[in-house]
Amino acid sequence: MSTLRGSVQSISLPDVIQLLHANRKTGKLHVTRDKVGGVLYVLNGDVVHAETPEVLGESAAFDILEWNQGEFEFISGKFKAPTSIKRSVTDLLMEAARTTDSRKYLRGIFPNLHQVPWPTCPEPALTEGLRVFAEDRKVLPFLDGYRTFLEVMAATEMSEVSVLQTCATLRAAGRLTLLEPSLSLAVVPLKSGFFRKADRIELAREVEARWLAHGPYGADPIGKVRILWPEGLAVEQVQFVKGLSEQTIGIPRELMQSWGLPEGIFVTVRPTP
Numbered sequence: 001m002s003t004l005r006g007s008v009q010s011i012s013l014p015d016v017i018q019l020l021h022a023n024r025k026t027g028k029l030h031v032t033r034d035k036v037g038g039v040l041y042v043l044n045g046d047v048v049h050a051e052t053p054e055v056l057g058e059s060a061a062f063d064i065l066e067w068n069q070g071e072f073e074f075i076s077g078k079f080k081a082p083t084s085i086k087r088s089v090t091d092l093l094m095e096a097a098r099t100t101d102s103r104k105y106l107r108g109i110f111p112n113l114h115q116v117p118w119p120t121c122p123e124p125a126l127t128e129g130l131r132v133f134a135e136d137r138k139v140l141p142f143l144d145g146y147r148t149f150l151e152v153m154a155a156t157e158m159s160e161v162s163v164l165q166t167c168a169t170l171r172a173a174g175r176l177t178l179l180e181p182s183l184s185l186a187v188v189p190l191k192s193g194f195f196r197k198a199d200r201i202e203l204a205r206e207v208e209a210r211w212l213a214h215g216p217y218g219a220d221p222i223g224k225v226r227i228l229w230p231e232g233l234a235v236e237q238v239q240f241v242k243g244l245s246e247q248t249i250g251i252p253r254e255l256m257q258s259w260g261l262p263e264g265i266f267v268t269v270r271p272t273p
Contacts, residue, residue, distance in 0.1 A: 003027070004074040013065050014093050016072060021045040021089040027077050033070030040064060041081045042074075047092055049081040055113050055150060057084035058092075059160045062103060065096045084154065099161045106164035109171070110149060116179040116270075117152070117167045118145035118215045126175055136166045143167070145179060145216035146273055179215045181270040183207065185249040187261050201225060201236045202250035203269070208240040217271050226272040232259055235272055 024045040041049040050061035142152045170176035212218045225238045
């Protein structure tokens with residue numbers, strides 16, 4: 001049920017959030033600007049999750065809160081969403097206001113937070129001679145060549161500015177590169193049998209060769225892949241085979257059925273530890 005709607009030009013989104021917080025509302029705040037939509041999930045007055053077409057979580061909340069034009073509508077009611085934001089409303093709004101310029105600058109350097117940052121050398125050479133504060137060094141172990149910027153933020157629970165600033169320092173020194181290992185592949189069914197286990201994914205050997213030529217993936221055999229589709233996420237063992245199209249991913253029918261994947265649907269695939 002819609003309980004609040006209006007124009008961002010008439011009432012700012014931070015003011016809307018404070019109003020929902022004061023009244024301990026639960027529901028979804030939909031915001032649209034120039035045909036781009038975003039959603040802030042509010043539970044008992046606290047913002048617990050946010051989504052835009054590009055990013056999720058705290059970064060999405062900051063993006064939406066910067067919008068100074070558009071329309072909003074609050075739909076009250078229960079929802080299912082992860083708890084990706086753990087700041088209080090006051091802290092979230094203050095951080096959004098305080099770091100606006102820094103985020104814009106760093107997003108200019110790293111416009112795609114779905115890329116994977118990968119240091120090109122290990123410590124201590126990685127930060128030798130660089131000004132990296134002790135608090136920001138906590139991000140370094142998570143720059144493993146497998147996690148995206150967004151996943152690094154989620155794993156470290158560090159702010160977008162802290163993670164991106166550390167990566168910007170490393171990149172300016174020529175010690176960090178950006179990887180894009182994700183592939184969009186069409187699902188084809190595999191029959192399970194004596195030689196094919198029902199829990200094993202198959203990819204073409206050409207896909208393996210492509211991955212092994214980049215970043216950290218050539219150090220060890222690729223044993224698992226991360227599979228993402230609109231309604232789910234899975235990590236599965238993988239086998240690279242001859243004769244399979246490099247535009248497809250072979251998934252046993254049992255898994256396709258349990259995941260609700262129709263044949264031909266495209267999923268996003270990349271290596272994972």
